[in-house]
Amino acid sequence: MNILVCVKQVPDTNEIKIDPETNTLVRDGVPSIVNTFDGYALEAAARIKDNAPDTKIVVLSMGPAQAEAALRECLAIAADKAYLLTDRAFGGSDTLATSYILSQAIRKVEDTEGKFDMIFCGKQAIDGDTAQVGPEIAEHLGYPQVTYALEVQEAAADQLKVLREAEDGKQVVGVGYPCLVTFTKPSFDPRFPTIKRKMAARKAVIEQITAADLADIDLGRAGLKGSPTKVKRTFVPPRKKSGMMITGETPEECAGKLYEALNGAHII
């Protein structure tokens, strides 16, 4: 099997703070990580490879030069080869433009790596939270998609069996190749890199792809200019005015007062 995993380097949203003076995000000093959900996608690919060792896992990331660090981490965990898609012309892309550029790059990478049977993505990135880039890549490529996957049950010769989260339970879905799957949090923890793989990843060559390498790309569909959606403004969500603290001598007294308050406001 030939698997491509798309990954994004994101700021660790656990570490993001709001500057109380300017009411803006403080991103300085915030560590960059591999998007959590992309890690689950990589783990799913690694598990297929555990069963079928001749599987190849290629990772692709679009981002600035620093995103190389995220790709090296993927190499340390499970990937065999990494590509960084980077160009100023790609900056400011919304999900439609991003997915267009990625779909063009996937075709380019396939010239070297062969056609991918599966393209795995995280369900969403933890910074943008749109969950749109995966399905949009599938649309650009004309592939079927399975979203909210928990794990791959079987990568059979004729179809991929995926366990996915549905609204009122779980589903097992079968899909032929090539296909695109987006992953959410599985019931198991993804593996850690070994020391040996970490060392190798440090020295690995990361192939760079720029706009000039993509012969068929229409740059009018890339970057800020090629993005139909525009950010008009951003703001920090207003904090609720502090609510009422309920105090009392005993828990029973507190509970009684809380009940009165909720009942008085017709909440219960």
Place this chain on the structure above:
Amino acid sequence: MEAKTKDLWVFVETKEDGSAKNVGIELLSPGRTIADKQGGALVALVVGCGVDQAVEEAATHGADKVVVVDSEEFKEYSTDAYAAALTTLIEKYGPASVLIGATPNGRDLGPRVSCRLNTGLTADCTGLDVDDETGCVCWTRPAFGGNLMAVIMCPDHRPQMGTVRPGVFKKPAASGQKAEIVHEDFHFPAEDIRTKLLENIQEAADELVDLEGADIIVSGGRGVGGPEGFKVLQELCDALGATLGCSRAAVDAGWISHSHQVGQTGKTVGPKLYIACGISGAIQHLAGMSSSDYIVAINKDADAPIFGVADYGIVGNLFDVVPALTAEIKKRKA
């Protein structure tokens, strides 16, 4: 594509029994406001199999027109068939704007449709408005795990599309007016559906957790201390008719299943009342529950961030306060 009209479309997702999912009817509220400001009609698009009930709900809750696709191949949701139906009808009628509920299916479908139409889609919106200057829809959505809100516009592409979070808008009241109903004879060859549902694993009734539809949620975090601790919360749930939720910390510790999890990697909820017990209030958790109407926080740590979003707070041990509250409710109800 070019918009042929100033109309606003709401995609009304249907349930297996042919009724409408709540969010589709909810979206008729902001849909009406936007359609009026843009000078267009409010159109509901109902897709499914045996969906008379959903059509009736949409027709009596403020839609001017209901466009219906009712056919066997839409009985269960599939990306391929639904994306084809939406794209074809949007191209045929040319609405200016399209709203889709940000349910799992809505978020699977939306990007397929917007991408095929080569237009913009704004994800998981919590606020909708119309820009006075341009007349474009202003889509407000959270990003960075809820740390930042962004207002997005789609100035030059049509239709303007967005998925909208369930529970944010209230259903409009049923009106005496009845919408025009248009049946579209649209079919999608079943053999062209490239995903096959092999098995449906319904959660057992006692494991079925409907957090999104809950009026009251009692939720526990690290402070609950272990699986036994959730029994105390379950008793409060039983007294209130509430649904049991939890934070990621409790799932990671293995105390409760992921299906109860509220937050960025769990469910996004908007109940009337959210009672957070022993939850510190990490931003990822707040992202999933801060649109609740009322929030109560019970926590030992007076500095816990959860108190910053709470309407009512009690600093104390949840194992003292929660049973006392359960007893109080039982006493009052008796």
